Amino acid sequence: MSKVAEAVGKFKKVSIDYDHSTLTDDVKNALSYLKKAMDGITRIFLRQQSEGLPEVYDETSAG
Numbered sequence: 001m002s003k004v005a006e007a008v009g010k011f012k013k014v015s016i017d018y019d020h021s022t023l024t025d026d027v028k029n030a031l032s033y034l035k036k037a038m039d040g041i042t043r044i045f046l047r048q049q050s051e052g053l054p055e056v057y058d059e060t061s062a063g
Helices: 003-008 025-049 053-061
Strands: none
Touching: 003 053, 025 053
């Protein structure tokens, strides 16, 4: 087991939910685009920190 997998194994899985019925249709439609944009920004940030960090991020967020 890698150190990353061992460290991640110590965390408890938590489900976060929200009441999406209060959102307007425009906001609901925009959410998928905002997620894609944030995923791209996250990858850029991680790559700036360390060349291999995006792969570590992928490993820890899988599952």
